[in-house]
Amino acid sequence: TPIAAPETRAIDSLCPYCGVGCQTTYHVAGDGPETKIVHVVGRDGPANAGRLCVKGRYGFGYPRHAHRLTKPLIRKPGIAKSVDLDPANPLAAFREANWEEALDAAAAGLARIKAQHGPHALAGFGSAKGSNEEAYLFQKLVRTGFGTHNVDHCTRLCHASSVAALLEGIGSGAVSNPVRDVEFADVIVVIGANPAANHPVAASFIKNAVERGAKLILMDPRETPLARHAHRYLQFRPDADVTLLLSLACVIIEEGLTDDAFIAARTEGFDAFRAAALAFPPERVEAITGIPAETAREVARLYAQGPNSMIFWGMGISQHIHGTDNSRCLIALALMTGQIGRRGTGLHPLRGQNNVQGASDAGLIPMMFPDYQRVSDPAVRAKFETLWNTPLTDKPGLTVVEIMDAALAGEIRGMYIEGENPAMSDPDLAHARAALGGLEHLVVQDLFLTETAMLADVILPASSLMEKTGSFTNTDRLVQLSQPVLPLPGDARPDWWIIQQIAQRLGLAWNYAGPAEVFEELRQALPAYAGITWAQLEAETAVVAPKFTEDGPSYPVLFEQDFPTATGRARFVAVAPLPAAELPDEAYPFVLTTGRVLEHWHTGSMTRRANVLDALEPQPWCTVHPDDLAALGIESGATITLATRRGAITLAARADRGMQKGSIFMPFCYVEAAANLLTQPALDPFGKIPEFKYCAARIRTEETV
Numbered sequence: 001t002p003i004a005a006p007e008t009r010a011i012d013s014l015c016p017y018c019g020v021g022c023q024t025t026y027h028v029a030g031d032g033p034e035t036k037i038v039h040v041v042g043r044d045g046p047a048n049a050g051r052l053c054v055k056g057r058y059g060f061g062y063p064r065h066a067h068r069l070t071k072p073l074i075r076k077p078g079i080a081k082s083v084d085l086d087p088a089n090p091l092a093a094f095r096e097a098n099w100e101e102a103l104d105a106a107a108a109g110l111a112r113i114k115a116q117h118g119p120h121a122l123a124g125f126g127s128a129k130g131s132n133e134e135a136y137l138f139q140k141l142v143r144t145g146f147g148t149h150n151v152d153h154c155t156r157l158c159h160a161s162s163v164a165a166l167l168e169g170i171g172s173g174a175v176s177n178p179v180r181d182v183e184f185a186d187v188i189v190v191i192g193a194n195p196a197a198n199h200p201v202a203a204s205f206i207k208n209a210v211e212r213g214a215k216l217i218l219m220d221p222r223e224t225p226l227a228r229h230a231h232r233y234l235q236f237r238p239d240a241d242v243t244l245l246l247s248l249a250c251v252i253i254e255e256g257l258t259d260d261a262f263i264a265a266r267t268e269g270f271d272a273f274r275a276a277a278l279a280f281p282p283e284r285v286e287a288i289t290g291i292p293a294e295t296a297r298e299v300a301r302l303y304a305q306g307p308n309s310m311i312f313w314g315m316g317i318s319q320h321i322h323g324t325d326n327s328r329c330l331i332a333l334a335l336m337t338g339q340i341g342r343r344g345t346g347l348h349p350l351r352g353q354n355n356v357q358g359a360s361d362a363g364l365i366p367m368m369f370p371d372y373q374r375v376s377d378p379a380v381r382a383k384f385e386t387l388w389n390t391p392l393t394d395k396p397g398l399t400v401v402e403i404m405d406a407a408l409a410g411e412i413r414g415m416y417i418e419g420e421n422p423a424m425s426d427p428d429l430a431h432a433r434a435a436l437g438g439l440e441h442l443v444v445q446d447l448f449l450t451e452t453a454m455l456a457d458v459i460l461p462a463s464s465l466m467e468k469t470g471s472f473t474n475t476d477r478l479v480q481l482s483q484p485v486l487p488l489p490g491d492a493r494p495d496w497w498i499i500q501q502i503a504q505r506l507g508l509a510w511n512y513a514g515p516a517e518v519f520e521e522l523r524q525a526l527p528a529y530a531g532i533t534w535a536q537l538e539a540e541t542a543v544v545a546p547k548f549t550e551d552g553p554s555y556p557v558l559f560e561q562d563f564p565t566a567t568g569r570a571r572f573v574a575v576a577p578l579p580a581a582e583l584p585d586e587a588y589p590f591v592l593t594t595g596r597v598l599e600h601w602h603t604g605s606m607t608r609r610a611n612v613l614d615a616l617e618p619q620p621w622c623t624v625h626p627d628d629l630a631a632l633g634i635e636s637g638a639t640i641t642l643a644t645r646r647g648a649i650t651l652a653a654r655a656d657r658g659m660q661k662g663s664i665f666m667p668f669c670y671v672e673a674a675a676n677l678l679t680q681p682a683l684d685p686f687g688k689i690p691e692f693k694y695c696a697a698r699i700r701t702e703e704t705v
């Protein structure tokens with residue numbers, strides 16, 4: 001007998017995963033606590049035109065997973081802090097509490113540390129998965145309630161180096177053109193990114209552009225699915241990215257393909273960059289990059305001559321100790337050829353989380369207030385002191401990894417972590433977990449008992465995107481609204497409400513009625529959002545930032561006339577190649593790179609609890625070139641031990657001809673084989689981003705361990 005489909009009602013909202021920001025319609029059945037999502041379809045939003053990927057379409061199960069936290073929890077006395085909890089009953093380390101008790105305990109611990117050790121003994125991590133309003137409130141709480149700028153979020157682990165280079169070079173950390181500008185591009189460069197897995201709907205528009213006739217140039221040490229669609233695929237050696245990009249710039253200069261009028265009218269600093277690039281002709285660096293000189297020359301010509309050429313990049317560019325230099329080179333390529341400021345051109349760092357752009361805009365950054373206004377600038381500080389009616393410190397804040405170091409050194413003693421999982425996402429996890437576990441007081445606000453929550457003193461059950469109203473800013477700078485699709489389970493609460501409750505207990509006179517009222521204040525703090533109203537978001541579903549006045553225009557394409565720098569000109573920055581922090585050697589002969597996989601999202605706390613997605617990719621794995629496996633006598637699919645100087649994990653090895661010999665790739669979503677137990681914490685000096693994309697590793701079979 002055919003099973004009748006349940007009757008459903010349709011509710012419009014957003015996908016909770018990547019920065020593409022697909023608009024969705026959730027079809028739900030049932031009422032009250034029994035409400036459930038039956039299926040999801042794409043809406044005709046500006047970023048997705050009705051499309052969804054496997055995560056958006058099938059990854060909706062996690063809000064109702066049995067692991068969902070529905071009560072505030074307080075650690076039982078005498079229970080040691082550890083991520084190795086009893087798998088049969090991990091909650092046994094905690095006892096349930098009511099909200100009053102949990103909030104009082106959370107705030108009292110933070111207040112005690114501030115009173116005893118000063119404001120800078122506290123720190124907070126906000127969330128790129130929360131709304132703009134939540135991010136704004138969180139950074140305001142840390143700055144005005146804690147009294148420190150020690151506030152950061154996962155942008156530090158993904159595109160902090162890109163943002164550092166973009167702010168320095170062109171005065172804005174956001175993308176210059178939306179993804180769908182590929183419709184106007186003749187040449188599309190994708191470097192250090194795997195959008196087919198991580199931004200699949202964006203990848204679908206790139207494939208459409210190729211079908212129309214655009215030439216795709218893919219550059220990546222690992223052959224990813226977009227290579228099948230590429231006009232040229234450049235499999236450069238890991239760590240040779242700056243050299244390769246300088247060699248492309250060298251060709252453009254040598255062959256007279258620069259846009260001299262653009263350089264003269266709109267930029268500064270070209271002579272120093274020109275001198276640096278000319279030292280890297282492709283013929284001289286072939287052996288370093290692995291790219292034949294004639295291929296490099298052809299690609300450089302294609303990009304420069306477009307006529308319209310666009311660059312996308314991802315964490316293959318940013319997650320290096322030379323991540324900022326990589327982005328400086330990409331910016332220089334666009335500036336020297338005038339490939340910016342028009343449709344179908346420009347620079348697009350593909351943002352990871354669904355609201356990492358908005359969380360950064362809203363000020364979850366230690367060195368910047370909302371809208372990238374520097375905390376070191378006395379005039380800016382004075383402005384925020386007036387807006388927030390409180391004095392603000394001039395001491396610069398620490399970044400994610402610096403906070404972990406300070407915690408381990410006993411300088412940071414208390415933390416509030418909302419919707420982030422540094423006990424899985426930080427490099428060198430043994431170090432990060434020791435730092436978190438050693439805190440005197442840790443408050444974690446999340447959906448699940450994440451590895452970070454396992455180390456908490458107080459756990460506050462929060463809201464998923466499917467249960468909240470809020471604005472989210474996608475990779476294209478589109479501000480879009482979510483609305484509740486499901487009721488909150490048990491005693492879980494909206495994140496903005498929880499942050500406000502903590503603020504009130506720290507003596508702040510906050511009394512926001514809801515997200516719309518927070519957004520009103522956010523507009524005053526962010527000039528780029530000043531022209532966007534809540535009513536407009538409700539009516540139009542998507543509004544492009546920046547929009548400076550309510551009657552003024554939005555700017556889908558930036559920099560048509562000038563750059564938002566002090567001089568109005570963009571700036572070239574000369575760079576030189578810098579080797580990775582840890583090179584392969586006899587003991588650790590492989591290069592390990594970590595990343596994401598189509599079916600799972602970041603540390604897996606959501607997608608591993610979305611049953612369809614977890615059924616598709618349920619177990620940890622890595623990929624290795626088949627010749628490397630054969631040389632080690634390992635069959636594809638066999639269990640191996642993967643080790644670095646920081647740790648060892650056990651997982652399956654898959655043969656993949658897209659890998660370069662001597663390299664290994666693995667996703668970081670599997671807690672049972674946590675990739676970040678292996679990664680190393682060396683930082684880019686400008687963006688302070690760890691080098692997730694390169695460390696030395698070795699492979700052993702179970703027998704030889």
Ligand code: SF4
Binds near residue numbers: 017019
């Ligand atoms: Fe969600 Fe990104 Fe997939 Fe769109 S492309 S459905 S936003 S994960």
